[in-house]
Amino acid sequence: MSKSMSKRTTNALLNTLTWAVVALSLLPILWMVLSSLRNYSDVASGQQLDGGLTFQWQNYVDMWVNVDFFSYFKNSLVICSITTVLATASATCAAYALARFRFRGSDTVSVGISVTQVIPGMLFFLPLYMLYKNIGESWGMTMLDTYHGLIFLYVALFTPASIWIMRGFFVSIPRELEDAAIIDGCSRFGAFVRIVLPISAPGIIATATFIFLLAWDELFFAWTLTSSSSVQTIPVGIRLFIGQFQQRYDLMMAAATVSTLPVLIAFLVCQRFFVKGLAAGAVKG
């Protein structure tokens, strides 16, 4: 009797603890949203909690109006989406090659991928800037301050890490499925596309979400390689904004909230795959 009771108490305690941790963890986010919905003077004096349930949606309107936020938002959305598609595609192909085939140079590529993760952005910022400048001048194709300039960079930056994740997925698919497909008449590429890819859909979605998150988060190159608001992304926008509106915490929080929404939605939609995928890929190391 007492054993099951103490077990129930333990469970109850653990549950409480768990949800306490969840609540604590979410507090900053809640604070962010709350502050974005209060008026300026309340926020500036730290009295947002006293407002009860009056929400000031006007802040959001102000934010879009005062700063060219719509432009930043659109830019981020376009750049990150295209990056996601391209990077997922190239990472998937490369990961398949590394997972299934043993060939000369496969080890070099693997090591190369690891090395790219260790390079500080600062190191190759200037060469990249110069490269883009040269391409613009010699070949007439502007790379600086353009969508495609950033997209190309992002795809190149985020593909290597994604290769690791996808590779973990592919390794866990039994080879016999591709063998069967080949006997059934598929070419190797056909087996890849018709059999392996559909089965790896969860992994692909997880990888794509991951890339989208990384791209959305990128600040340094967006800042240094762009100069006009027709190309600049949200992080740049916020940074400019902070310089301009230092004390307007309410607007800042509104901008912060809006910046978080797209990735939040992307995550919530894909989280089933994401959780399974990232964990599985990582456990396999």
Add this chain to the structure above:
Amino acid sequence: MASVSFKNVSKHYTKDIGVINGVDFAIDDGEFVVFVGPSGCGKSTLLRMVAGLEDITEGEIHIGSELANDVPASKRGVAMVFQSYALYPHMTVKENLGFALKMAGKPKTEITERINKAADILQITHLLDRKPKALSGGQRQRVAIGRAIVRQPKVFLFDEPLSNLDASLRQNMRVELSKLHRDLGTTMIYVTHDQVEAMTLADRIVVFNAGLVQQIGSPLELYDNPANLFVAGFLGAPKMNLIAGKLAHADTAAAKVNLPNGQQVAAAVDASVARADAGVTLGIRSEHIRLADADVPNAISAKVALIEHLGDQMLAYLNIAGIPDELCMKLPGHTANLRFDDTISVVFPPENCLLFDAAGNAFARRK
């Protein structure tokens, strides 16, 4: 329907590591041939070479009258059933069955017709719209076989298809596979490490070890007249009793062997080519060891170490002084009044004894 022949086939990964080392034999049209051997002996690799999933380093494989070496897998007219069934998890059973035909561009009506026929033979028509994960192990296996049947191949290839099933299911499927072969009449090559499957299913068995063929023949041939120690020990359960000894005397009709315990036993083999005192191995199957009275000539005294009752037979494990290993004796029923620690006498009838030379090769038995 086609024959399959192997001419001097080898496979190396590097110069030193050879997986298959010169295999040369032929399978007749319509035969059910089983490749059997321990793990890593190369039998699966050879099967995959027939399928076109592995390259052939040396030699030729012919399917029917055509040289198959450079023909891509899907065009060889073979169908394969994998150990793990390899069903496409994202497709229904119907789509799984029809996939190869779709790839080959066959018209829809033909595809549906073949699918239904195969489903009928294997009694899986009610499963056609399910996905593999909703099927039991046995059902998945049937779908895997169905996928092969649908293609109407010249040769069926089976890669240890029953290993993932539990014992009772395995026996049922074994019987069904035999019947399938009888009904379809197609050439079938079946790989397994289970000697019971080999004995029961095969028209002929090919025993492999370390990439080399040890012996080819019908199951009973291999059981009664194994060519070497490996084949002798591999087929038959319990394993054949093997005793190391020395050749005392041999002529074309019989050979006398000195056992380590000092006694002498006669074997009805022609060991005349061997020298006297050569090291030999005597082999006798557990069902051939006979109980005898103690005063019979050549009787060997033994102590019962353990008795196992299987209901229809019993196994007695015997310790013989001077002979290092325990021998196993199989007796029918459970009547013999044997108990642990009894001292009994046994004889090894000469016509049931096999003899192997120092290299492990069998001496010819006297007919």
Add this chain to the structure above:
Amino acid sequence: MHILPGSIVRKKKFDAFPYLLLIPAVLMMLAVNLTPIIEGFMMSLLKLNQYTLSQYLDAPFVGLDNYRRVLTGEHSPIRAGMTLALRNTVLYTLAVSVLSIVIGLAVAVLLNRNFPGKNLARTLLLLPWIVPSYVVGTLWGFMWQRDVGIINIVLCDWLHLFNERPFWLLGSNSFWAIVIPTVWRGWPVMMLIFLAALQAIPEDQYEAATLDGVSKWKQFLHITLPLLKPIIVIQFMFQIIDNVYSYNIVSMMFGNGAGHPGEWADLLMPLLTRQSFSYWLFGQGAAVSFVMMMIMLIFVGVWMTTFKRSMTSDE
């Protein structure tokens, strides 16, 4: 088809397929990673200031002078802040990595049971990671505000832990002002990974131990931790790599709003970026970056070889 009698030795056909699959990724990596590394190294050997920048790689060659200046502090504003930045970066990286792993592991253990709403809890716990790092910087910059930030409101007005409201963005507190948000954002992923690993441990190991009378805590120490060791080792390395170049949070928390990060919150990358751009010292910036990269490569190499045996874990 021409059939040769006897044995035919076949030459291994050149298989282009894997290479074709790799081409897009490899080309990009070469263009964006390799070339700049080489050029970056070359840059570190040149005198690149506002006058010579337009010459780029044709700027005057100064050999290891940049390295020397950075190390000894001669005419180098970069050097000026660098001791502090290095110290901060090392402490910050270690603190964040250790805390993220410990907290991640603890919560993973907490979550490794069945309770109603488990999946919801797990999803909610992951949210901090989703929040973009620059938002984290901005948000926590606001939260740490002495007078209007929620943290002081809770600590001082509600819990009465302090008599006087502390400054979080100045002085030595600013170190924790950057560590805590980073950990807040970082431990959920650790938790996720550890949770998956914990669930992969077969129950019977624990059952056998319980039958033997081993306490739950000891089970954790002697069964769970050793099995998790390979993963912890790898994740620790990833954490270090992720955090050593940390830039966004510091930049948004201090860079454009509250000013200079100060002694305790200035990290290596923010410092380099600031000084290189302010003083047009790209050669020196490149030198430091290159050295950092070498250090990290050595670290990864040493780490992997030291733990290679434990990572190919024996079941």
